[in-house]
Amino acid sequence: MEVFHRAADLIGLDRRVRMELEEPDYEHIFYVTVKLHTRLSPLPQAEQQKFSDLQESELLPDGLEPLLDGSFVFKRRALINATAQMRGGVLRLKGKGLYKVVPGRPERFKAYRVQHNQARGPYKGGIRFHQDVSLDLFKVLAAEMTWKTAIADVPFGGGKGGIKVDPRSLSSEELEALTLRYMYRLKPLIGPDLDIPAPDVGTDAAIMGLLLRQYTDGERERHRLRGVVTGKDTRIGGSEGRVRATGQGLAYCIQEWFADRGTTPAGSTFILQGFGNVGSNTAEILCGLGAKFLAVNDAGGTIYSPTGLDVQDLTAYVYDNPSNLRRTVAGYPKAQQISKTDLWDVACDLCIPAALGGEITGPVAERLKCRLVAEGANGPTTPEGDRVLAKRGIEMIPDIIGNAGGVTVSYYEWIQNKRMEHWSETEVNGRLEQAIKSNYRIIRDISRNTPRRTATHNSVRYCIGKEIDMRTAAMVLALKRIEAHYQLEGFSQ
Known part of the structure; x- marks a missing residue:
């Protein structure tokens, strides 16, 4: 919450609004049981x-x-x-x-749903299946969703939840049973106009399909409830472009960063930390724009190629390889195997952390040999890392705009479900590009204290009269948009 308080102080955020945002509206902890085979x-x-x-x-x-x-x-x-x-x-x-x-035996799993704030709309945030989750982590992630939805300017609040489990330790049938039981317990807490889950670490479109089925089973007008989760398969109400949305949104931010310098990503080089949905799709999009993919690290290992990695071949090795149960880049035969610490020493234009939080620490930031850190993960840079990057003049695209593409297209999916429509990928990406780039430009203007009104964006009401760093600028934008709802609507009595 360090950035939150810094931005709140800068804009003189109303004390009562600050108190509303400092803690979640609701913290739910419950348990689900499953019979293991x-x-x-x-x-x-x-x-x-x-x-x-x-x-x-x-x-x-x-x-x-x-x-x-x-x-x-x-x-x-x-x-x-x-x-x-x-x-x-x-x-x-x-x-x-x-x-x-x-x-086989029954097993009990701890489950969570944190609902942070709904001033701007229904709670919105992913479902994470991971062995290291906790209430404190979900409180942080739910708050980040509140900021992210405000920055993306979609009418949602913030939430987050999941189960403390390593999904790789379960069979497909056990994972399905756990997912259905989780929704059975979660159903009274969510709804398409109350709280709308989505995929996160350890979950995907298949899990969303199971959650949808469990929520709507037995409901008389079940198709009206299709928007209760987003990130679904396109064949059951999902949106075109949703799978790549987070990576696509980050790529649009990177394009804007280059455009501001009169150039494009073509010919640039990048390294990647994390090769899941966000990392792999960002790499594919950037390579399609002419950038060179030098190195990548994931939980299993790190690989490097001075001539550039073939992202499509690497993706096939990780995700279409029956012998690669860990879904890792480790062992990829067409690259050098290096250590994770060596990743940070690879000279490049862009460093893209796209895995879990806290990766870019102070010591790591001291080692980086890049011009820009573009955050695809949630909270990948520590406060000490931020200070070191600023001291070294390495620029930053903060996570709450860098990975806002996912929640933006989730909103488009929700709208399509409400209207019983299905938009083309071209329409979805066109809307996404306009949304991400306009909000990125507002944040850039706030950071530079250059209020402008153009055909694509208006930063006049958000600049605060002084230059600030990009992360604080993004938080200023979020807080000003959230505060407006409290100022104009007041507080319920």
Whole structure:
């Protein structure tokens, strides 16, 4: 909240409005239970000798679903025409080794939904499935959604939620059951005009489809409720351009940064931290604009190519490779494997953090050899990192405009659902480009204290009479837009 308080002080934010925004409206914590299936877990090396004479078992291959930890989820169909030899709960899978049968059991998972502010419209924010989530994290992320929706100038507030779970530790059926149970518990708290979830880390369009089904099951006018979640598949009410929207919005900001200097991204170089939805799509779009992709890091490893990475080939290696269970860039054969610390030493024009928060720390910022940090992730730069970047003259596109493309197109999806319409990708991207670039220009004008009214944007009412950094300028824009609702509508009694 450091940036929030700094911007609030600069604009003299009304004390009561500040108090309304300092804490969420609601913090929901609840638990969901799911029955986990039987697993075949690799037998520890120390126990294998006593089963050395155990005969091999042949099970139906598609009845065993591999997990990241080397175990298999056992499904009943695995026994169709099977030949099984088991002793002491251990069997030897043909060509794989010895495995211990771990019986299925019910498991309890902690779940959250934080609803930060709805002054400008329904709560809006993603559903995150990750093992490291917490109430404090979701409070921060929900507040960031309040700022982001205001900056994007869409009529939503901010929210965030999810489940404390590593989705890669579950089978597809278990993940579906967990998702449906989460929505069963969440349903009284959300709605298409109350709180509208969307994908986030660990969730995608398929998860949104499951949430939609569970929410609308049994409802008489279920199609009127299609807008209860966004980020859906286009075949069930999703918007064209939504999958690439966050990366596309960041690319539009980067284009504006270059245009302000009389050039384009063509011929520039960039490094990327994170190769999920945001990172991979940003890389593909920038490469399409003529930029060179030098290096990328994700949770599994880091790769580098001085001649440039082929983003489409890399995407196929990560996402269309059945043997790459971790969905990681590590092991990509057409690049050098380097350490994560070496990533920050790669000389480039752009550094794009597009994974989790807190990556660009003070020491990392000291090492960077770039001209611009363009934030695709939420909160990737620490306050110390910000200060070091400013001292070194490295410019910044802050996250709350850099990754606002996702929530902007979520709004377009919501409108289409309300109207029972379906827009073309060309129309969606045209609207997105206008929205992102106009708001980026307003933030730039606030930062430089150059109030202007043009055919595309009007920054006159937002400039504060002094120059400020881009992150604070973005927060000033958000707070002025939110404060206007309290000033003009007043407070309910």
